[in-house]
Each structure stands twice: as C-alpha cells, then as structure tokens.
C-alpha cells in the first residue's frame with residue numbers, strides 16, 4: 001500500500017500571495033476553480049492502492065482547512081488528515097517528526113510533494129520507474145527541463161544519462177549546474193528516514209553544543225534538498241524521472257493565473273464537467289464557470305468565475321480569476337487580473353494587468369517569480385483587487401495591487417494602494 005504526503009507550509013510562507021493570502025491560506029486559493037491543493041490531492045487519490053493522504057504544515061487548524069479536508073475526503077473517498085508542526089521544521093524535518101504516522105500500516109513507499117506546484121502529476125509513471133530501479137534506492141525525484149538562466153531558481157539535478165541516477169544535487173545554485181530541475185514531487189521508501197535521522201542526530205549534537213556555549217536556541221530545521229539530496233547524490237540512492245508534461249511553481253498570484261490556464265486545458269480530458277459549455281443563447285465562454293449567465297458578454301480564454309458572481313451585459317473578461325461574490329457591472333473589462341471576493345468593478349471600468357507568462361518561444365521557459373519591486377518601482381504584473389474593493393465606473397486600474405476594503409475614487413497605475 002501507498003501513502004501521499006503534501007507539504008502545505010504555513011502562514012509566514014505565501015507572502016508573494018498577499019493580499020489574497022490574508023483571506024485564505026495560500027494552498028486553498030482557487031486555481032482553475034478549485035483550491036490549489038485539491039489538484040495535488042486528486043492526483044494522489046487516483047493512484048491505485050493509495051491508503052491515505054497526509055497534509056503537513058504549520059498553519060493553525062481552522063474552519064476553512066477542516067471544511068476543505070472533510071469535503072475532499074467525502075468526494076474522493078480516501079482518508080485525508082492534517083498534521084501540524086509545532087514550528088516550521090523544513091521540508092525534511094516535518095516528515096521526520098511525523099514518521100511514525102507516515103509509516104503506520106507499513107506503506108511500501110510514499111509520495112511527497114510541495115503544495116505550491118501545478119503539474120500533470122505523473123505519479124503512476126514515477127511508481128513504475130521506481131519499481132524498475134530495484135530495491136536498493138530510497139527515492140525518485142520528478143525532474144523537468146528548464147532553460148539555463150531560470151534553472152538557477154530551482155534545485156538542479158545532474159544525472160547519469162544511462163541509469164538516471166542522481167549524481168549531484170544543488171539547491172538554487174549561483175552558477176549553472178544542470179538544466180534538469182527538481183519539481184518538488186518525490187517517491188520515497190521508508191529508508192529515507194534513516195538518512196534524515198542521521199542528519200537529525202548530528203544537528204541535535206550541534207544544537208546542544210550551541211545552547212551550552214552561546215545559550216542560543218537553534219531551530220530543528222532539516223531541508224530535504226540541501227541536507228539530504230546533496231549528500232545522497234552519487235550514492236545510487238536517488239534517481240530522477242523526467243517529465244515532458246506541464247509543470248509550474250505557484251509562488252505568486254500571477255503564477256496562479258498561468259497555472260489555471262494549464263489546468264483548464266487539462267480539464268478537457270480530465271474534468272470536462274468543470275468547464276463551461278457554450279450553448280445557443282448563452283454568452284461566449286472560453287474557460288470555466290460556476291454560474292449561468294445571460295447573453296452579450298465574452299468570457300475567456302482562461303477565466304474562472306467563482307460562485308455567486310454577478311456579471312453585467314457587455315462585460316469582457318480574459319486571463320483572469322474572479323472570486324466568489326464579485327460584481328462586474330455592465331461593460332467593464334477585466335484583463336490579466338484577480339478580482340477579490342465581494343469586490344465590485346463599476347460600469348465601463350477597466351481593470352488590467354501585465355501577464356507574467358513564460359516566454360512562448362522557449363519550450364523550456366518557466367514562469368518568472370519576479371520580485372515585487374525592480375529599480376525602485378513596482379514590477380509590472382497582474383492587477384490584484386483584494387476582497388471587498390470597490391472600483392468606481394469609468395476608471396482604469398492598471399498593474400496595481402489594491403488592498404482589501406478599499407473604495408477607490410479615481411484611476412491608478414503601477415501602485416500598491418494601501
């Protein structure tokens with residue numbers, strides 16, 4: 001039997017998702033109409049012999065997370081539970097802390113994945129690849145190809161081209177190491193805990209020494225990438241399975257729009273019922289929708305509209321996420337933007353952002369997780385309206401971030417509106 005563990009992080013992570021992460025924990029932000037985390041969970045639930053999915057993070061359990069877990073359990077008919085770390089223990093520390101729960105029932109192997117990745121999740125292929133590589137290794141890493149410049153933002157893997165063994169692993173190197181990058185999706189046997197345990201013991205000695213000499217409390221963090229993969233590389237313990245399918249990180253709100261596009265495309269095969277259909281007498285929709293609308297509006301491509309959204313006549317929306325309860329009044333235009341919960345865009349208003357899509361001419365390009373500011377100014381990016389923002393009629397809001405509950409009275413460009 002198998003298990004799956006998803007690392008969901010905690011409140012101080014997800015800062016590039018502000019102001020949207022003020023309202024929901026980042027893993028529950030909707031991507032292609034469902035919480036980001038649901039895509040990972042659905043992929044895990046489809047693997048035969050999957051017995052349990054465990055979420056590990058340092059969020060305080062709250063109603064939203066509990067509701068999400070219980071509805072996902074019911075829908076997918078698989079046990080899902082949340083284990084809370086007492087502090088951020090790192091990508092290896094959390095699983096080590098909860099190793100007894102992970103190993104209970106004796107899983108033959110377990111998947112581990114970051115919650116903030118969007119992927120076709122080739123989990124069954126990884127499982128087959130793992131079985132083909134005998135019993136003596138302890139893990140398979142999912143890898144994909146990136147271009148040379150962008151590879152520096154990821155964990156980089158050097159492989160043996162014949163055997164796919166991981167020969168070197170360097171996390172976010174400062175100079176080029178390899179164009180194969182770590183996707184943050186792994187398959188491990190229980191042997192991985194022996195290796196994390198060795199690092200844990202060593203760190204423990206150092207922590208005690210440090211406390212005795214300097215009186216300083218050191219955190220118990222273990223990073224899977226720097227502390228484990230780097231050491232295990234070259235010991236025939238790790239292998240890399242390379243995927244040709246889509247994969248992207250979801251670090252910023254802009255990357256959520258890009259990830260939505262990737263998932264909406266996948267819905268044509270995987271979940272056609274989630275896509276809006278175009279029938280005679282209904283508006284033209286290229287994307288997905290939760291509600292029924294009347295004629296005379298053009299929505300899409302790549303649009304997801306939350307429940308309870310009101311859309312007036314003559315409205316144009318594309319490359320955007322409109323969250324539940326929002327009101328788009330007649331003839332307004334929303335492009336490359338996220339409209340927050342219960343926000344209103346007035347008549348003939350224009351809310352517009354700059355897409356941060358990967359270079360379409362480079363097959364290996366990934367989305368850039370730009371910093372918020374460059375050269376002293378706000379980096380042109382998608383426009384984000386926090387929740388309950390009011391945009392009056394006939395104004396233009398471009399490349400701006402509007403914090404929740406703002407009532408704007410004029411046009412704005414390239415600003416964070418506090």
Ligand SMILES: Nc1nc2c(ncn2[C@@H]2O[C@H](COP(=O)(O)OP(=O)(O)O[C@H]3O[C@H](CO)[C@@H](O)[C@H](O)[C@@H]3O)[C@@H](O)[C@H]2O)c(=O)[nH]1
Nearest residue numbers: 007008009056057088089090114115116154155182183184
């Ligand atoms: N539970 C828990 N989760 C954590 C912790 N720290 C990070 N995470 C979760 O682990 C994932 C990755 O965390 P980051 O620390 O933000 O790393 P990264 O910059 O995304 O890089 C990682 O992912 C890349 C692929 O997206 C990899 O290329 C890279 O090697 C690395 O694994 C996220 O889902 C985050 O929420 C922790 O202390 N506890």
